[in-house]
Amino acid sequence: MPKTEPFDRHLERYEHWFERHAGEYDAELQAVRALMPPDPGRMLEVGVGSGRFAAPLGVGFGVEPSAVMARRARDLGVTVAQGIGEALPFVDATFGGVLLVTTLCFVDDLDRTCREAFRVLQPGGCILTGFVDLDSDLGRRYDAHKAESVFYRDARFYTTAQVLAHLSAAGFVEPVLRQTLIPGAPAGTVAEGHGRGAFVVIRAERPGAAERV
Numbered sequence: 001m002p003k004t005e006p007f008d009r010h011l012e013r014y015e016h017w018f019e020r021h022a023g024e025y026d027a028e029l030q031a032v033r034a035l036m037p038p039d040p041g042r043m044l045e046v047g048v049g050s051g052r053f054a055a056p057l058g059v060g061f062g063v064e065p066s067a068v069m070a071r072r073a074r075d076l077g078v079t080v081a082q083g084i085g086e087a088l089p090f091v092d093a094t095f096g097g098v099l100l101v102t103t104l105c106f107v108d109d110l111d112r113t114c115r116e117a118f119r120v121l122q123p124g125g126c127i128l129t130g131f132v133d134l135d136s137d138l139g140r141r142y143d144a145h146k147a148e149s150v151f152y153r154d155a156r157f158y159t160t161a162q163v164l165a166h167l168s169a170a171g172f173v174e175p176v177l178r179q180t181l182i183p184g185a186p187a188g189t190v191a192e193g194h195g196r197g198a199f200v201v202i203r204a205e206r207p208g209a210a211e212r213v
Contacts, residue, residue: 004065004066004069007049007066007068007069007151011050011068011069011072013150014049014050014151015050015052015072018052023187023188024181024199025052026188027180027181027187027188027189027190027199028053028101028130028180028181028199029053029056029057030180030188030190031130031178031179031180031190031197031199031201032053032057032099032101032128032130032201033057034178034190034201035128035176035178035201035203036057036097036128037096037097037125037126039096039097040057040058040059040060040097041058041059041060042060042095042096042097043059043060043061043095043096043097043098043099044059044060044061044062044063044088044090044094044095044097044098044099044120045059045061045062045063045078045098045099045100045101046062046063046085046088046098046099046100046103046113046117047063047064047065047085047100047101047102047103047106047107048062048063048064048069048070048073048078048080049064049066049069049072049073050069050072050073050076051072051073051074051075051076051077051078053099053101053130054073054076054078054099055073055076055077055078057099059078059099060078060079061078061079061080061081061095062078062079062080062081063080063081063082063083063084063085063088063089064080064081064082064083065082065083065084067082070082084107085100085103085107085112085113085116085117086107086108086109086112086113086116087116088116088117088119088120090120091120092119092120093119093120093121093122093123094120094122095120095121095122095125096121096122096125096126097121097125097126097127097128098117098120098121098125098126098127098128099127099128099129100113100117100127100128100129100130101129101130101131102130102131102132103129103131104129104131104158104163105131105132105152105155105156105157105158106154106155110158110166111166111169111170114127114166114167114169114170114172115170115171117170118170118171118172118206121206122206122208123206123207123208123209124205124206124207124208124209125205125206126203126204126205126206127167127172127202127203127204127205127206128201128202128203129163129167129201129202130199130200130201131157131158131163131199131200132157132198132199132200133158133159133160133179133194133197133198133199133200134157134158134159134162135159135160135161135195136181136197136198137183137198138181138198139157139159139198142155142157143157160177160194160195160200160202163200163202164202167202167204171206171207172204172205172206173204173205173207174204174205175202175203175204176202176203176204177192177193177194177200177201177202177203178190178191178192178193178200178201179191179192179193179194179195179196179197179199179200179201180197180198180199181197181198181199182196182197182198183196183198
């Protein structure tokens, strides 16, 4: 079952987080932007939420189970279908890229979600997923205190190694990683790899020749 109830009831509280943590939000945006393909308008964000990532990144399409959040994303110009990551309402090979930001921790079936992302991608397309790494201090803190959180009480956090394994099992290849929210580094630092930053972005490819336009 999609975990929409907290987001339906507490949309403004969710939005306020981005205002109170503008530096962290900007760093996450920059980490995702560093790996974005050249034509984001042909991308789909799974778990688009209120459009906080899709809109500034230029992502044209979204899927969101929460009707309340979907309306907010549409107000920002994103074309949103209601649905879940495990059963995307699109035919095969529809999109040039699929984006998931802080979505993996909320899906019921991560393997199926990754396979669905693979299915709707065109050959040569990419998946980008941004998440809080369970191996980081922040990830461990979120996990330890998730029962106290309105939004994360039913979440399941993953390590970078676990996410990479799920992506590989779905058929994705050639992963490239970026990290941010790095303790001790200047605010907004985005670095290659993982292991130091709390927020990790992975880009991986669906094998095949990219569609020519």
